[in-house]
Amino acid sequence: MPFTYEFPRPAVTVDTALFAMRAEDLAVLLVQRKNPPFRGAWALPGGFVDRDEALERAAARELQEETGVTGVRLEQLGAFGDPGRDPRGHCITVAFYSFVVADTQPVAADDAADAAWVSVRELPLPSWGERQPARNAVRLAFDHARIIDVARGRLQERLVDPTRLSPFEIVPARFTLTELQRVYEAVLGHKIDMRSFRARLVTRGLVEPVSRPRVKKTSGKRDIMQLYCFKPARSG
Numbered sequence: 001m002p003f004t005y006e007f008p009r010p011a012v013t014v015d016t017a018l019f020a021m022r023a024e025d026l027a028v029l030l031v032q033r034k035n036p037p038f039r040g041a042w043a044l045p046g047g048f049v050d051r052d053e054a055l056e057r058a059a060a061r062e063l064q065e066e067t068g069v070t071g072v073r074l075e076q077l078g079a080f081g082d083p084g085r086d087p088r089g090h091c092i093t094v095a096f097y098s099f100v101v102a103d104t105q106p107v108a109a110d111d112a113a114d115a116a117w118v119s120v121r122e123l124p125l126p127s128w129g130e131r132q133p134a135r136n137a138v139r140l141a142f143d144h145a146r147i148i149d150v151a152r153g154r155l156q157e158r159l160v161d162p163t164r165l166s167p168f169e170i171v172p173a174r175f176t177l178t179e180l181q182r183v184y185e186a187v188l189g190h191k192i193d194m195r196s197f198r199a200r201l202v203t204r205g206l207v208e209p210v211s212r213p214r215v216k217k218t219s220g221k222r223d224i225m226q227l228y229c230f231k232p233a234r235s236g
Contacts, residue, residue, distance in 0.1 A: 008090075010081065010089075010090040010091055010092045011048060011086075011088075011089065011090070011091045011092070012048070012049045012091075012092055012093070012094065013046055013047060013048050013049065013091055013092070013093040013094075014046050014047070014049055014055055014058045014059040014062060014093060014094050014095070014096065015043075015044040015045070015046030015059070015062075015093050015094075015095045015096070015144065015147060016029075016044060016045050016046060016059050016062070016063050016072075016074065016095070016096045016097065016098070017044055017077065017095060017096070017097040017098075017147060017148050017151035017152075018045070018063070018069070018072060018097070018098050018099075018100065019097070019098070019099045019100075019151070019152075019155065020099065020100045020101070020104065020117060021101075021182065021183060021186060022117050022119065024182060024185075024186065025119040025120070025121060025186060026119070026120050026152070026186035026187055027117040027118055027119050027120065028044075028117070028118060028120055028123070028148055028151075029044075029045065029067060029069065029106060029115070029116075029117055029118075030042040030043060030044065030045075030115070030116060030117075030118045030138070030140075031043055031044075031045050031066050031067060031106075031108060031112035031113075031114065031115045032108070032112060032113045032114040032115070032116075033111070033112070033113065033141055034111050034112060034113040035111050037086070037087045037088060037141070038141030038142065040113075040139075041139045041140060041141040042118065042138050042139060042140055042141065042144075043140065043141040043142065043144050044095075044144050044147060044148070045062055045063045045066045045067050045069075045112070045115075046059070046062050046063075046066075046093065047062040047065075047066070047111075055076070055094050055096075056074055056076070056096065059074055059094075059096045060072070060074065065109060065110040066108070066109060066110045066111070066112040066115065067106040067107065067108065067109070067112070067115045068106060068107040068109060068115075069104055069106055072098050072100060072168075073098060073167035073168045074096040074097070074098050074167065074168075075096060075097060075098060075166060075167050075168065076094065076095075076096055077095040077096055077097045077147070077150060077151055077154060078094075078095060078150065079092055079093070079094050079095070080092070080093050080095060080143055080146070080147060081093070082143065085142055085143045086142060093142075093147075095147050095150075095151070097151040097154060097155075098167070098168045099155065099168050099169070099170050100168070101169060101170070101171060101172050118138055120148065120152060122137055122138050123137060123138055123140065123145060123148060124137045124138075124140065124145055125145055125148060125149045125152070126145060126146055126149050127149050127152075127153070152187065155170070155187050156187055156188060158170065159184055159187060159188070161206075162206060162230055163206055163230045163231055163232070170183055170187075171183055173229060174210055174211075174227045174228070174229055175227065175228060175229070176225060176226065176227060176228070177197075177198050177201070177207070177226070177228060180201075180207075180228070181194065181197055181198075184197070205231060206230060206231060207228040207229065207230055207231065208228060208229060208231055209226055209227070209228055210227050210228060210229045211226075211227050213225060213226040
């Protein structure tokens with residue numbers, strides 16, 4: 001006879017906060033819910049974990065089924081299980097997050113009515129406080145505003161030491177300092193002084209040039225294009 005627990009067991013789901021740069025904005029991939037609860041609201045791609053399915057595999061499967069996005073390297077963010085977060089009953093979700101640098105066009109499928117990249121500036125995130133978006137901000141399902149907020153905070157922590165080991169990158173392997181600064185400003189949510197930013201990167205030895213500067217002439221002006229890369233990642 002199979003062993004059974006005498007205690008009630010909450011349901012388990014997975015959700016993924018996938019970020020990317022869209023123009024000058026930090027955006028997160030959302031799906032519009034086709035079914036209740038929260039029909040018509042926007043949510044992170046996710047769903048219930050199948051029997052005998054690993055959590056990361058479940059997150060990757062749900063991401064593909066609802067948005068068509070594949071091949072994303074995920075990092076576990078944490079568990080969210082406050083009672084009442086899901087009107088269907090006690091449900092614990094294990095959230096993952098990642099960042100993609102390549103242009104990815106989502107296609108809604110499965111139980112998603114739509115899928116789109118949405119600027120975090122349009123979301124009612126808890127950390128906004130008095131800077132919360134206007135009344136027409138995107139309506140989010142469940143506690144996904146909190147999950148997105150925590151995931152963005154984890155990205156901000158990553159910027160403190162962008163060379164630490166991680167399954168995903170925040171910029172292409174080779175980048176200009178201007179490109180890197182745009183990512184920092186989008187993730188942090190404020191402008192950065194260009195000179196101090198670049199000096200800090202060099203002083204801390206986080207980046208190094210990978211080629212000789214290229215001179216690009218645009219409208220009679222000479223633009224110097226220097227590509228950089230992060231120094232090898234460190235463990236710990």
